[in-house]
Amino acid sequence: MPKVGIPRALLYYNYFPLWKVFFEELGAEVVLSGLTNKKILDDGVNCCVDDACLPMKVFHGHAVHLKDRVDYLFVPRLISVEKNEYICPKFCGLPDMVINSIEGLPKVIDCTINLRDGNKSLRKAVLEVGGLFTGSLSRIYNAYQKASAELADYERLMLNGATPLEALNGNGPPPADYQYSIGLIGHPYNIYDNYVSMSIIEKLRGRGINVLTQDMVCKEELDRIAEGFTKPMFWSFGKKIMAASSYLIDQRNVRGIIYLVAFGCGLDALVGDLVERRIRKKGVPFCMITIDEHTGEAGVDTRLEAFIDMLEWRDTQKCL
Amino acid sequence: MLVTFPHMGNAYIAMKSVLEDLGVDVLVPPPCTKRTLELGAKHSPELACLPLKLNIGNYIESLEKGAEVIVMAGGCGPCRFGYYAEVQREILRDLGYSFKMVVLERPQGNVRDFVKKLSMITGGKSIMQVLASIKRATRVAVMMDELEKLCWQVRPRERVSGTVSRLMQEFHSKAYKARGSRQLSALIGEYKNKVSRVAVQEGKEVLRIGIVGEIYTVIEPYVNLSIAEKLGCLGAEVDKSITVSYWVINHLIKEALHLYNKRDLNEASYPYMRSFVGGHGQESVANTVLYKRKGYDGVIHLLPFTCMPEIVARSALPEVSRQYDIPVMTLVLDELTGEAGYMTRLEGFIDLIRRKKELDKAYEEVLPGN
Numbered sequence: 115m116p117k118v119g120i121p122r123a124l125l126y127y128n129y130f131p132l133w134k135v136f137f138e139e140l141g142a143e144v145v146l147s148g149l150t151n152k153k154i155l156d157d158g159v160n161c162c163v164d165d166a167c168l169p170m171k172v173f174h175g176h177a178v179h180l181k182d183r184v185d186y187l188f189v190p191r192l193i194s195v196e197k198n199e200y201i202c203p204k205f206c207g208l209p210d211m212v213i214n215s216i217e218g219l220p221k222v223i224d225c226t227i228n229l230r231d232g233n234k235s236l237r238k239a240v241l242e243v244g245g246l247f248t249g250s251l252s253r254i255y256n257a258y259q260k261a262s263a264e265l266a267d268y269e270r271l272m273l274n275g276a277t278p279l280e281a282l283n284g285n286g287p288p289p290a291d292y293q294y295s296i297g298l299i300g301h302p303y304n305i306y307d308n309y310v311s312m313s314i315i316e317k318l319r320g321r322g323i324n325v326l327t328q329d330m331v332c333k334e335e336l337d338r339i340a341e342g343f344t345k346p347m348f349w350s351f352g353k354k355i356m357a358a359s360s361y362l363i364d365q366r367n368v369r370g371i372i373y374l375v376a377f378g379c380g381l382d383a384l385v386g387d388l389v390e391r392r393i394r395k396k397g398v399p400f401c402m403i404t405i406d407e408h409t410g411e412a413g414v415d416t417r418l419e420a421f422i423d424m425l426e427w428r429d430t431q432k433c434l
Numbered sequence: 435m436l437v438t439f440p441h442m443g444n445a446y447i448a449m450k451s452v453l454e455d456l457g458v459d460v461l462v463p464p465p466c467t468k469r470t471l472e473l474g475a476k477h478s479p480e481l482a483c484l485p486l487k488l489n490i491g492n493y494i495e496s497l498e499k500g501a502e503v504i505v506m507a508g509g510c511g512p513c514r515f516g517y518y519a520e521v522q523r524e525i526l527r528d529l530g531y532s533f534k535m536v537v538l539e540r541p542q543g544n545v546r547d548f549v550k551k552l553s554m555i556t557g558g559k560s561i562m563q564v565l566a567s568i569k570r571a572t573r574v575a576v577m578m579d580e581l582e583k584l585c586w587q588v589r590p591r592e593r594v595s596g597t598v599s600r601l602m603q604e605f606h607s608k609a610y611k612a613r614g615s616r617q618l619s620a621l622i623g624e625y626k627n628k629v630s631r632v633a634v635q636e637g638k639e640v641l642r643i644g645i646v647g648e649i650y651t652v653i654e655p656y657v658n659l660s661i662a663e664k665l666g667c668l669g670a671e672v673d674k675s676i677t678v679s680y681w682v683i684n685h686l687i688k689e690a691l692h693l694y695n696k697r698d699l700n701e702a703s704y705p706y707m708r709s710f711v712g713g714h715g716q717e718s719v720a721n722t723v724l725y726k727r728k729g730y731d732g733v734i735h736l737l738p739f740t741c742m743p744e745i746v747a748r749s750a751l752p753e754v755s756r757q758y759d760i761p762v763m764t765l766v767l768d769e770l771t772g773e774a775g776y777m778t779r780l781e782g783f784i785d786l787i788r789r790k791k792e793l794d795k796a797y798e799e800v801l802p803g804n
Binding site: 162163165166167191193198199200201202203204206207209210211214215226344345347348349375377378379380381382383384386387388391 | 478479480481482483486508510511512513514516517519520521523524525528537706707708709710711712713715739740741742743745746747748749750752753766
């Protein structure tokens with residue numbers, strides 16, 4: 115049985131159920147890299163271009179971790195997943211970056227997904243990847259149908275407030291009695307990777323705070339808000355982050371917003387600035403935490419505690 | 435209505451030409467200085483790329499001088515440049531400036547939209563007049579780039595070093611005062627003449643270096659610390675893969691008309707970079723290969739810190755350099771770039787390729803091919 119390696123990084127948090135079911139239906143064994151740890155990050159830092167952003171380095175680390183254990187490494191070239199939008203330039207060149215930076219790779223599955231001008235390339239990519247494992251078109255088609263249904267279930271769980279880790283196990287969010295909610299926004303691969311984000315979600319939940327992310331808001335709502343932008347936002351994640359920040363404040367009544375930014379992320383540099391200006395005008399507390407490969411956990415904890423204390427203090431002041 | 439725009443090397447000449455021919459009052463921002471950069475860095479997001487910061491500095495200095503309208507280019511991604519204008523508008527608004535910002539974007543399919551926006555600035559001018567002035571400005575941009583190219587060729591060979599640079603300084607101070615395409619092209623013609631008559635050392639052997647990378651850092655001498663001039667003085671003839679006229683012709687005009695042909699680009703960058711990555715990332719890789727094929731001795735790759743497309747290019751360049759046997763040096767530029775360290779690296783690179791050239795030659799003499 116051919117082994118397909120999927121790095122637990124970048125869009126793993128958005129599409130893993132789809133990829134897993136698709137490959138398994140085609141008779142491949144899916145090998146997932148381990149949870150991000152110091153070794154993986156260090157390996158990534160060592161082989162990746164030094165001024166790339168943190169998540170790219172993490173991805174390279176996971177690829178190194180997998181390369182000797184699999185027959186295929188799955189590194190899709192995701193140029194665009196929405197009409198007229200892009201993900202980011204580094205995603206357009208991700209397979210090239212990985213191939214140029216890491217030696218001794220197995221065969222890389224680098225199908226191109228570009229939905230910018232329509233769905234044509236998706237069909238092509240599905241057939242191309244499926245063709246590696248089977249000659250039967252109907253088998254590929256069925257595998258893709260099943261995989262899409264799996265992804266829809268996963269996204270539904272996330273909408274109900276589950277983190278990817280919970281949703282991947284088929285669970286909803288843990289039942290708990292939260293005092294209030296705060297919004298946590300940022301790229302999914304930053305906020306859900308517990309090593310990179312230093313378990314920020316668990317820390318906040320542990321303080322009795324409900325955490326709402328942009329993935330817990332339905333797409334239609336976000337699209338509706340995004341229509342009001344002065345210029346259409348051409349980055350899918352940027353659009354989601356910007357729209358979600360105002361949705362969470364206006365509709366979900368969050369007390370504050372935390373934006374987790376990766377050092378070197380081009381989108382976060384601009385989107386972060388736009389989001390911050392908007393949130394401040396609304397008079398809602400805002401905290402931007404930048405993470406990089408040497409972030410000390412104690413410093414982040416201090417900032418989180420100070421932010422929470424400030425939110426709670428602010429609440430007592432309002433009551434007076 | 436006083437119109438201004440951000441600097442990008444000699445692009446101000448083409449902008450002046452097109453706007454002044456349409457009867458618009460133009461305020462060219464003062465040349466970029468340390469103050470420009472400090473103003474920009476102070477008010478821009480910390481991790482934004484350098485061009486955005488310098489643009490902000492240019493705007494503030496122009497607004498201080500009374501500019502009312504800012505003309506800026508736009509785009510549709512995935513490079514951050516496409517969203518510059520939105521961020522910049524908010525920064526300036528929050529600082530309390532009052533102005534109007536006109537964003538000229540590559541028309542998605544039709545040119546009429548572009549012309550309509552231009553006529554917002556120009557008032558009642560007809561589409562034909564607008565198109566005619568764009569055509570004249572394109573011509574001026576091409577002439578200007580020819581003049582620059584001539585400087586790159588003459589500088590390493592000049593007898594009295596510094597002659598070309600002095601002439602160009604004179605040229606720019608006159609160009610600030612010239613009005614419209616007619617005066618500008620006359621001025622460019624005059625200086626082309628002067629530069630071509632500079633006394634040179636005939637038959638001098640010079641190194642040839644190609645410059646690739648992100649468009650703003652390649653073109654704007656303030657950010658690249660006048661790299662073309664510095665290399666010229668070190669005895670190297672440079673060529674830039676991206677110029678203002680290249681950008682205007684290929685990205686504004688040809689892409690809008692779907693005439694921009696990327697076949698050569700795709701061929702040259704294969705297999706190191708097999709896709710468009712926004713900005714000029716793919717061009718950087720392709721042009722490095724093309725420079726090798728044209729017999730250049732080395733390539734310098736420039737990018738602003740955190741530039742997304744060029745980071746992808748940067749990951750491919752070491753492999754290109756190895757496979758094609760051409761030295762490539764990457765220089766990352768930001769607001770903290772120190773001139774002395776930069777100069778040392780340029781000198782080191784020149785020494786390296788000079789030595790490599792000698793060795794290659796020696797090998798050829800010792801081991802003649804058959």
